[in-house]
Amino acid sequence: MKKAALLSIAMLGLTACSQGVQTMTDRTASPCGDKPNCVSTQDNREKYQLAPFTLTANASLDNIEEVALKLPGAKTAVKEGGYLRIECTSRIMRFVDDLELKIDGRTLVVRSESRVGYSDFGVNRKRADQLREQLKQSGLIE
Structure with a gap:
Protein backbone atom coordinates (compact mmCIF):
# COMPACT_ATOMS: atom_id res chain seq x y z
CA MET A 1 0.00 0.00 0.00
CA LYS A 2 2.86 2.41 0.82
CA LYS A 3 4.46 1.73 -2.58
CA ALA A 4 1.21 2.55 -4.38
CA ALA A 5 0.85 5.80 -2.42
CA LEU A 6 4.46 6.80 -3.11
CA LEU A 7 4.05 5.99 -6.79
CA SER A 8 0.86 8.07 -6.94
CA ILE A 9 2.56 11.03 -5.29
CA ALA A 10 5.54 10.75 -7.64
CA MET A 11 3.29 10.62 -10.71
CA LEU A 12 1.28 13.60 -9.50
CA GLY A 13 4.50 15.54 -9.00
CA LEU A 14 5.71 14.68 -12.48
CA THR A 15 2.46 15.71 -14.16
CA ALA A 16 2.42 19.00 -12.25
CA CYS A 17 5.83 19.81 -13.74
CA SER A 18 5.01 18.64 -17.24
CA GLN A 19 3.94 22.08 -18.47
CA GLY A 20 7.43 23.55 -18.25
CA VAL A 21 8.86 24.02 -21.73
CA GLN A 22 12.59 24.37 -22.14
CA THR A 23 12.61 25.18 -25.84
CA MET A 24 9.82 26.35 -28.06
CA THR A 25 10.03 27.60 -31.60
CA ASP A 26 8.63 30.97 -32.64
CA ARG A 27 5.03 30.25 -33.71
CA THR A 28 3.95 33.83 -34.39
CA ALA A 29 3.65 33.18 -38.15
CA SER A 30 1.55 30.04 -37.62
CA PRO A 31 -2.23 30.11 -37.52
CA CYS A 32 -3.96 28.58 -34.52
CA GLY A 33 -4.94 24.92 -34.57
CA ASP A 34 -8.57 23.77 -34.52
CA LYS A 35 -9.03 23.85 -30.73
CA PRO A 36 -10.67 26.95 -29.25
CA ASN A 37 -7.68 27.79 -27.06
CA CYS A 38 -5.72 30.21 -29.24
CA VAL A 39 -5.96 33.68 -30.80
CA ALA A 51 -7.28 42.79 -35.06
CA PRO A 52 -3.81 44.14 -35.96
CA PHE A 53 -1.67 45.90 -33.35
CA THR A 54 -0.09 48.94 -35.09
CA LEU A 55 2.96 50.23 -33.25
CA THR A 56 3.74 53.88 -32.62
CA ALA A 57 7.17 55.35 -33.38
CA ASN A 58 8.32 55.12 -29.75
CA ALA A 59 7.46 51.40 -29.32
CA SER A 60 10.30 48.99 -28.60
CA LEU A 61 10.45 45.38 -27.48
CA ASP A 62 11.68 46.53 -24.07
CA ASN A 63 8.67 48.75 -23.35
CA ILE A 64 6.26 46.20 -24.85
CA GLU A 65 7.75 43.63 -22.47
CA GLU A 66 7.34 46.01 -19.54
CA VAL A 67 3.63 46.36 -20.32
CA ALA A 68 3.11 42.62 -20.99
CA LEU A 69 4.65 41.70 -17.64
CA LYS A 70 1.79 43.55 -15.91
CA LEU A 71 -0.63 40.87 -17.15
CA PRO A 72 -1.71 38.34 -14.48
CA GLY A 73 0.81 35.53 -13.93
CA ALA A 74 3.21 36.84 -16.60
CA LYS A 75 6.95 36.20 -16.73
CA THR A 76 9.47 36.46 -19.56
CA ALA A 77 10.52 33.11 -21.02
CA VAL A 78 12.37 34.17 -24.20
CA LYS A 79 13.51 37.53 -25.50
CA GLU A 80 15.67 37.65 -28.61
CA GLY A 81 15.82 40.01 -31.55
CA GLY A 82 12.30 41.33 -32.11
CA TYR A 83 10.67 38.25 -30.51
CA LEU A 84 9.28 37.89 -27.00
CA ARG A 85 7.55 34.92 -25.37
CA ILE A 86 5.74 35.55 -22.10
CA GLU A 87 4.46 32.63 -20.02
CA CYS A 88 1.20 33.40 -18.23
CA THR A 89 0.39 31.01 -15.39
CA SER A 90 -3.13 30.76 -14.00
CA ARG A 91 -3.50 31.25 -10.26
CA ILE A 92 -5.45 28.22 -9.17
CA MET A 93 -4.75 25.35 -11.58
CA ARG A 94 -1.27 26.65 -12.60
CA PHE A 95 -2.02 26.23 -16.34
CA VAL A 96 0.54 27.92 -18.58
CA ASP A 97 -0.38 29.89 -21.69
CA ASP A 98 2.18 31.26 -24.13
CA LEU A 99 1.85 34.88 -25.22
CA GLU A 100 4.13 35.37 -28.21
CA LEU A 101 4.94 38.85 -29.48
CA LYS A 102 7.03 39.78 -32.49
CA ILE A 103 7.80 43.16 -34.01
CA ASP A 104 7.38 43.14 -37.79
CA GLY A 105 7.94 46.65 -39.11
CA ARG A 106 5.23 48.84 -37.55
CA THR A 107 3.11 45.81 -36.61
CA LEU A 108 3.15 43.77 -33.43
CA VAL A 109 2.32 40.14 -34.19
CA VAL A 110 0.39 38.70 -31.22
CA ARG A 111 -0.36 35.01 -30.56
CA SER A 112 -1.71 33.65 -27.28
CA GLU A 113 -2.33 29.93 -26.82
CA SER A 114 -2.95 27.48 -24.01
CA ARG A 115 -0.47 24.63 -23.71
CA VAL A 116 -2.97 22.06 -22.46
CA GLY A 117 -6.67 21.43 -22.69
CA TYR A 118 -9.23 21.80 -25.43
CA SER A 119 -10.92 25.10 -24.60
CA ASP A 120 -9.51 28.10 -22.78
CA PHE A 121 -12.98 29.57 -22.06
CA GLY A 122 -11.90 32.85 -23.71
CA VAL A 123 -8.87 33.45 -21.50
CA ASN A 124 -6.41 34.04 -24.35
CA ARG A 125 -8.70 36.52 -26.13
CA LYS A 126 -9.24 38.36 -22.84
CA ARG A 127 -5.45 38.48 -22.30
CA ALA A 128 -4.90 39.87 -25.82
CA ASP A 129 -7.61 42.50 -25.22
CA GLN A 130 -5.99 43.48 -21.90
CA LEU A 131 -2.61 43.74 -23.62
CA ARG A 132 -4.11 45.91 -26.38
CA GLU A 133 -5.68 48.28 -23.84
CA GLN A 134 -2.49 48.55 -21.77
CA LEU A 135 -0.33 49.14 -24.87
CA LYS A 136 -2.75 51.89 -26.00
CA GLN A 137 -2.65 53.52 -22.55
CA SER A 138 1.16 53.42 -22.67
CA GLY A 139 1.20 55.04 -26.13
CA LEU A 140 2.86 52.04 -27.77
CA ILE A 141 0.09 51.19 -30.25
CA GLU A 142 -2.38 53.31 -32.19
Missing part, protein backbone atom coordinates in the same frame (compact mmCIF):
# COMPACT_ATOMS: atom_id res chain seq x y z
CA SER A 40 -3.62 35.35 -33.26
CA THR A 41 -3.22 38.43 -35.42
CA GLN A 42 -2.00 36.03 -38.14
CA ASP A 43 -5.14 33.88 -38.26
CA ASN A 44 -7.91 34.78 -40.73
CA ARG A 45 -10.65 32.64 -39.13
CA GLU A 46 -13.07 34.80 -37.16
CA LYS A 47 -13.04 32.84 -33.89
CA TYR A 48 -9.21 32.86 -33.74
CA GLN A 49 -8.51 36.27 -35.29
CA LEU A 50 -7.22 39.33 -33.49
Whole structure:
Protein backbone atom coordinates (compact mmCIF):
# COMPACT_ATOMS: atom_id res chain seq x y z
CA MET A 1 0.00 0.00 0.00
CA LYS A 2 2.86 2.41 0.82
CA LYS A 3 4.46 1.73 -2.58
CA ALA A 4 1.21 2.55 -4.38
CA ALA A 5 0.85 5.80 -2.42
CA LEU A 6 4.46 6.80 -3.11
CA LEU A 7 4.05 5.99 -6.79
CA SER A 8 0.86 8.07 -6.94
CA ILE A 9 2.56 11.03 -5.29
CA ALA A 10 5.54 10.75 -7.64
CA MET A 11 3.29 10.62 -10.71
CA LEU A 12 1.28 13.60 -9.50
CA GLY A 13 4.50 15.54 -9.00
CA LEU A 14 5.71 14.68 -12.48
CA THR A 15 2.46 15.71 -14.16
CA ALA A 16 2.42 19.00 -12.25
CA CYS A 17 5.83 19.81 -13.74
CA SER A 18 5.01 18.64 -17.24
CA GLN A 19 3.94 22.08 -18.47
CA GLY A 20 7.43 23.55 -18.25
CA VAL A 21 8.86 24.02 -21.73
CA GLN A 22 12.59 24.37 -22.14
CA THR A 23 12.61 25.18 -25.84
CA MET A 24 9.82 26.35 -28.06
CA THR A 25 10.03 27.60 -31.60
CA ASP A 26 8.63 30.97 -32.64
CA ARG A 27 5.03 30.25 -33.71
CA THR A 28 3.95 33.83 -34.39
CA ALA A 29 3.65 33.18 -38.15
CA SER A 30 1.55 30.04 -37.62
CA PRO A 31 -2.23 30.11 -37.52
CA CYS A 32 -3.96 28.58 -34.52
CA GLY A 33 -4.94 24.92 -34.57
CA ASP A 34 -8.57 23.77 -34.52
CA LYS A 35 -9.03 23.85 -30.73
CA PRO A 36 -10.67 26.95 -29.25
CA ASN A 37 -7.68 27.79 -27.06
CA CYS A 38 -5.72 30.21 -29.24
CA VAL A 39 -5.96 33.68 -30.80
CA SER A 40 -3.62 35.35 -33.26
CA THR A 41 -3.22 38.43 -35.42
CA GLN A 42 -2.00 36.03 -38.14
CA ASP A 43 -5.14 33.88 -38.26
CA ASN A 44 -7.91 34.78 -40.73
CA ARG A 45 -10.65 32.64 -39.13
CA GLU A 46 -13.07 34.80 -37.16
CA LYS A 47 -13.04 32.84 -33.89
CA TYR A 48 -9.21 32.86 -33.74
CA GLN A 49 -8.51 36.27 -35.29
CA LEU A 50 -7.22 39.33 -33.49
CA ALA A 51 -7.28 42.79 -35.06
CA PRO A 52 -3.81 44.14 -35.96
CA PHE A 53 -1.67 45.90 -33.35
CA THR A 54 -0.09 48.94 -35.09
CA LEU A 55 2.96 50.23 -33.25
CA THR A 56 3.74 53.88 -32.62
CA ALA A 57 7.17 55.35 -33.38
CA ASN A 58 8.32 55.12 -29.75
CA ALA A 59 7.46 51.40 -29.32
CA SER A 60 10.30 48.99 -28.60
CA LEU A 61 10.45 45.38 -27.48
CA ASP A 62 11.68 46.53 -24.07
CA ASN A 63 8.67 48.75 -23.35
CA ILE A 64 6.26 46.20 -24.85
CA GLU A 65 7.75 43.63 -22.47
CA GLU A 66 7.34 46.01 -19.54
CA VAL A 67 3.63 46.36 -20.32
CA ALA A 68 3.11 42.62 -20.99
CA LEU A 69 4.65 41.70 -17.64
CA LYS A 70 1.79 43.55 -15.91
CA LEU A 71 -0.63 40.87 -17.15
CA PRO A 72 -1.71 38.34 -14.48
CA GLY A 73 0.81 35.53 -13.93
CA ALA A 74 3.21 36.84 -16.60
CA LYS A 75 6.95 36.20 -16.73
CA THR A 76 9.47 36.46 -19.56
CA ALA A 77 10.52 33.11 -21.02
CA VAL A 78 12.37 34.17 -24.20
CA LYS A 79 13.51 37.53 -25.50
CA GLU A 80 15.67 37.65 -28.61
CA GLY A 81 15.82 40.01 -31.55
CA GLY A 82 12.30 41.33 -32.11
CA TYR A 83 10.67 38.25 -30.51
CA LEU A 84 9.28 37.89 -27.00
CA ARG A 85 7.55 34.92 -25.37
CA ILE A 86 5.74 35.55 -22.10
CA GLU A 87 4.46 32.63 -20.02
CA CYS A 88 1.20 33.40 -18.23
CA THR A 89 0.39 31.01 -15.39
CA SER A 90 -3.13 30.76 -14.00
CA ARG A 91 -3.50 31.25 -10.26
CA ILE A 92 -5.45 28.22 -9.17
CA MET A 93 -4.75 25.35 -11.58
CA ARG A 94 -1.27 26.65 -12.60
CA PHE A 95 -2.02 26.23 -16.34
CA VAL A 96 0.54 27.92 -18.58
CA ASP A 97 -0.38 29.89 -21.69
CA ASP A 98 2.18 31.26 -24.13
CA LEU A 99 1.85 34.88 -25.22
CA GLU A 100 4.13 35.37 -28.21
CA LEU A 101 4.94 38.85 -29.48
CA LYS A 102 7.03 39.78 -32.49
CA ILE A 103 7.80 43.16 -34.01
CA ASP A 104 7.38 43.14 -37.79
CA GLY A 105 7.94 46.65 -39.11
CA ARG A 106 5.23 48.84 -37.55
CA THR A 107 3.11 45.81 -36.61
CA LEU A 108 3.15 43.77 -33.43
CA VAL A 109 2.32 40.14 -34.19
CA VAL A 110 0.39 38.70 -31.22
CA ARG A 111 -0.36 35.01 -30.56
CA SER A 112 -1.71 33.65 -27.28
CA GLU A 113 -2.33 29.93 -26.82
CA SER A 114 -2.95 27.48 -24.01
CA ARG A 115 -0.47 24.63 -23.71
CA VAL A 116 -2.97 22.06 -22.46
CA GLY A 117 -6.67 21.43 -22.69
CA TYR A 118 -9.23 21.80 -25.43
CA SER A 119 -10.92 25.10 -24.60
CA ASP A 120 -9.51 28.10 -22.78
CA PHE A 121 -12.98 29.57 -22.06
CA GLY A 122 -11.90 32.85 -23.71
CA VAL A 123 -8.87 33.45 -21.50
CA ASN A 124 -6.41 34.04 -24.35
CA ARG A 125 -8.70 36.52 -26.13
CA LYS A 126 -9.24 38.36 -22.84
CA ARG A 127 -5.45 38.48 -22.30
CA ALA A 128 -4.90 39.87 -25.82
CA ASP A 129 -7.61 42.50 -25.22
CA GLN A 130 -5.99 43.48 -21.90
CA LEU A 131 -2.61 43.74 -23.62
CA ARG A 132 -4.11 45.91 -26.38
CA GLU A 133 -5.68 48.28 -23.84
CA GLN A 134 -2.49 48.55 -21.77
CA LEU A 135 -0.33 49.14 -24.87
CA LYS A 136 -2.75 51.89 -26.00
CA GLN A 137 -2.65 53.52 -22.55
CA SER A 138 1.16 53.42 -22.67
CA GLY A 139 1.20 55.04 -26.13
CA LEU A 140 2.86 52.04 -27.77
CA ILE A 141 0.09 51.19 -30.25
CA GLU A 142 -2.38 53.31 -32.19
